[in-house]
Amino acid sequence: MVDVIWAERKSPVLLPSSLSCLAQIPSINLTAGCAHGCIYCYARGYSSFPGENKVVIYKNTLDKLRSELLRKRNKPRAVYFSPSSDIFQPIPEMLELSHLVLAFLLSNDIGVAFLTKGRIPDKTLSLLISHADKVRAQIGIITHSDYIRSIFEPNAASIDGRLEQMAKMVAGSIATESRVIPILPGITDTPDSINALFQAIASAGVKRAAISTLFLRPAIMESLRRYTSNKDLVDNLLDYYRDVRRLPVHAEHSSVRPLPRAKREEIYSRFKRIAKNYAIDLSICGCLNLDIGGNCNITGEWPAQDIQLRMFDQKG
DSSP states (O other), rough: OOOOEOOOOOOOSSSSSSSSGGOOOOOEEEEEEEEEOOOTTTTGGGTTTTTTEEEEEETTTTHHHHHHHHHEEEEEEEEOOGGOOOOOOOOOHHHHEEEEHHHHHHHTTTEEEEEEESSOHHHHHHHHHTTTTGGGEEEEEOOOOOHHHHHHHHTSSOHHHHHHHHHHHHTTEEEEEEEEEEEEETTSHHHHHHHHHHHHHHHHTOOOEEEEEBBBHHHHHHHHHHHHHHHHHHHHHTTTTTTTOOESSSSSEEEEEEEEHOOOHHHHHHHHHHHHHHOOOOOTTTTTTTTOOOOOOTTOOOOOOGSSEOOOOOOO
């Protein structure tokens, strides 16, 4: 059971990100915390994380966004909805807020980009498809097994549900990619697992995916140990991270515990080799893999003229 807390947003709605992947366009958080309860979520280590099974919804987001843009001389061509608070969480009030904010942005010719593991309501999916040229979507999908999904992403949409949504967005001309992050070593990186996943992604019509292995933070390790039902599975996963050095990341001046570079490169090569069989183009998340590099295309591709600031024309 998720405890929903309503709050007034004090900070600006549109914020820049320190991550190089998100440098081009501002981002929006509609909540603090996320009802999907993904056990591996990096946001568990953030100071803004409200606690387990708690979601803070910023009820004044739309009004604040409207007034914020009116005060600006220019408007952003696009905004990104931060994955630390999924835009499509299974909370009715949250889904309605998401729809209203999306409708406002799109009606004012501001593009939207998002990453989700949730179920997109039919009316919102129709809205997105009707503005397909202004939408960039990534669907988080780390496995083809709904059993594995139920362990690590307990409240997120089913795998079949996500694949169905991907197919509908592709058919609706939305630029749609998959995000296979995090790869769980020993669990989702076997050839059989990768083949099943990429076959399903390709069948949905998706041709591009981003990948990265799991990077451990202390809060994630605690979460895995406390909230995962299959303890043997978790113990096997954590064995891969014994005696590894920490790596700095560009987020809250923190550090993480990664797999050794050679091991990550081995896993990425395996994914790329299998993805090629399904004509799927893979990219590596460079914000995490600073020692390897890459660009996960998390905000989608926006032509150079589309990311320039323009005059904001209020339409209601």
